[in-house]
Amino acid sequence: MIEKQPLLKIEDLKVNFSTFNGELSAIDGVSLELNTGEVLGIVGESGCGKSVTAEAILQLLDENISTYDGKILFNGANLLDYSSKEIEKLRGNEISMIFQDPMSSLNPVIPIGKQIAESIIIHQKISKKEAYKKAIELLELTGIPSPVQRAKEYPHEISGGMRQRVMIAIALACQPKLLIADEPTTALDVTIQSQILDLMMKFQKELNMGIILITHDFGVVANICTKVAVMYLGQVIEETDVNTLFSKPLHPYTFGLMESVPQLDGDRSQELSTIAGSVPSLYQIPKGCRFAPRCKYATEKCHVSMPILEQAKSNHKVRCWHYEKISERKTVYANQ
Ligand SMILES: Nc1ncnc2c1ncn2[C@@H]1O[C@H](COP(=O)(O)OP(=O)(O)O)[C@@H](O)[C@H]1O
Ligand SMILES: [Mg+2]
Structure with missing residues (x-):
């Protein structure tokens, strides 16, 4: 029997940067898997390598x-063997990406309707007129009121939430199989955040996309992810399905992150901060366990x-020498 291939399979990914101060290992042996229709959350403090992992894919x-x-591996083909031309073909077509700051991806001197139309034309053989019509439809689908008028506006004339809707429209124009969203709502206020996430999930269901959602917000993870990888200093330290992560986390770093979940009425854009100390510099990676x-x-x-990264249960991986004892102790505390 031929086994079904995952949509995306990252195997032992390593990313190094050459800097003026020497060679840095930013990602050290990350392995992840995502099937069609799944939403994989990647969480961890700032500087853990979430964005580098995501950006490595494209x-x-x-x-x-x-x-x-x-x-x-994307549908079985190794993207690291692709030429930049081949990657270009895939980008915005089969794999799309949205970022925290839509302003950095939008062209400030082109009206938004035209920008969406241009991104459609790159990948589809249709006329300018048809592409523009499609752009208006997409704006409407993303819930932007008066799309015909809005299409004529420039990025700086619309709100941050609207700009993120435009980015989603561009990202989804070609109905990608995989959407990578890197902190897409971090810069937005809470009400707009949930509207944008709802919109993403609406499209996720319609297109049955796989999504990688990078966030430092466990509330977001609980609401929309099917599985989660927790990263620390360039490595995955725990990975499981979302219910298991919240009911039976195994890694002390994950406990720490969960305890520092910001309150719903608080500032959710705040970085996680209640774990003592901070993520060490990549120039000073600890010798043993990086979290030690x-x-x-x-x-x-x-x-x-x-x-x-040990297989603790069939669907649960953890990178910790003492996870059995620690999680036992945690459960005892919880029951007291
Ligand atoms: N172009 C670069 N050159 C050198 N170091 C980089 C570069 N890009 C990212 N890094 C480093 O890689 C690490 C991971 O960064 P990043 O993936 O952006 O973290 P985050 O989890 O916050 O998204 C950080 O220590 C960052 O300083
Ligand atoms: Mg980042």
Whole structure:
């Protein structure tokens, strides 16, 4: 029997940067899998390598300073073997990406309707007139009122929420199989955040897309993701389905992140911050477990020897020497 291929399979991805101060290992052995229709959340504090992982998929990192190792299989084909032309063909077509700051991706001197139409024309053989008509339809689908008038406006004339809707319209113009959303709502206020996420999920269901959603907001993860990978300093330290992660997390870093979930009425754009200390610099990667210097459960072994990402249960992976004892203790506390 031929096994069904995952939509995306990242195998042992390594990304290095050459900087003036030497070689940096930003991603060290990340493996992830995503099937059609699944929503994979990637969480972790700022600087953990979430964006670098996402940008590696479409090779958006500066090729002069970055080197890749490992495999990024999209429908079985390794994207790291693709030429930049081949990647270009895929981008915005089968794989789309949206970012935290739509302003950086939009052209400030072109009206939004025309921008959407242009991105359609790149991938589809249709006339300018048809593409513009399609752009208006897309604006309407993303819930932008008076789309015909709005299409004539420039990016700076519309709100941040509207700009993100425009980005979604562009990203979805060619009905991609995979959407990568890197903190798409972090810059928006709470009400607009949930509208944008609802919109993304509406399209996700219609197109049965796979989505990688990068966020530092566990509330968002709980609401829309099917599975989650928690990253710390360039590595995945825990990975499982969303229900298991919230009911039985195994890694002390994940507990810490969950305890620092911002209140619903608070400022949700705030970075997670209640774990003591901060993510070490890539120039000073700890020798053993990378989280050990900040971990209250760390033992001698943790400081000298790096744990592997272990299969704790059939659908649950964790990178911790002591996860069994720690999670037991956690459960005891919870029951008291
Ligand atoms: N072009 C670059 N050159 C050198 N270091 C980089 C570059 N891009 C990202 N990094 C480093 O890689 C690490 C991961 O960054 P990033 O993936 O952006 O983190 P985040 O999880 O916040 O998205 C950070 O330490 C960052 O400083
Ligand atoms: Mg980032």
